[in-house]
Amino acid sequence: MIVLMCPHCGGKVERTDDRQYALKCPYCGGEVSFEAIRSNVEYNDLRDINVRMQQDDAADADKRKKLKQWMLMRNILVGVFGLINFLAWFSLGYYTRSGREPVFTMLTALLLLLMLFTSVAFPILLAATRVSYNAMNRQEDKGAKIKAFFGLLLTNVLVFVGTFLIAVIVIWALGWIG
Numbered sequence: 550m551i552v553l554m555c556p557h558c559g560g561k562v563e564r565t566d567d568r569q570y571a572l573k574c575p576y577c578g579g580e581v582s583f584e585a586i587r588s589n590v591e592y593n594d595l596r597d598i599n600v601r602m603q604q605d606d607a608a609d610a611d612k613r614k615k616l617k618q619w620m621l622m623r624n625i626l627v628g629v630f631g632l633i634n635f636l637a638w639f640s641l642g643y644y645t646r647s648g649r650e651p652v653f654t655m656l657t658a659l660l661l662l663l664m665l666f667t668s669v670a671f672p673i674l675l676a677a678t679r680v681s682y683n684a685m686n687r688q689e690d691k692g693a694k695i696k697a698f699f700g701l702l703l704t705n706v707l708v709f710v711g712t713f714l715i716a717v718i719v720i721w722a723l724g725w726i727g
């Protein structure tokens with residue numbers, strides 16, 4: 550509801566219906582102009598739009614911050630996964646060389662199990678904590694969690710193969726095989 554001032558008598562004229570664009574003053578019967586109503590409506594609309602944009606900006610900044618923290622977490626976990634993989638492969642090489650001592654059998658088995666566990670656990674953990682938001686077009690992205698999960702699974706496969714090759718090169722360089 551908008552209260553307008555009658556240009557003829559100064560009386561207060563209430564506009565109760567948003568679709569009303571011509572009003573009659575209840576005090577003097579004069580017409581309160583369409584322009585007066587419209588400028589008031591536009592002002593209110595602009596103010597609403599401005600408030601909404603400010604709210605959107607605040608929400609966007611908040612989601613971007615969460616996304617940034619998530620990416621840091623993702624990078625750390627991919628790094629941890631890579632380290633576990635490398636150690637598992639390296640330990641497997643050492644286990645083969647060490648004449649299969651029980652302590653290396655245990656260590657290798659433990660690392661291989663940890664590798665298997667984290668290869669799925671990390672993507673699940675990261676997908677669950679991923680913000681369902683696309684920062685590029687500033688919109689909700691309902692598929693963000695699923696995309697994150699499969700993206701991370703693929704990353705883990707590459708890490709799995711990559712660390713195996715690195716471990717083979719390191720073991721070869723140490724003269725254990727060849």
Ligand SMILES: [Zn+2]
Nearest residue numbers: 555558574577
């Ligand atoms: Zn009036």
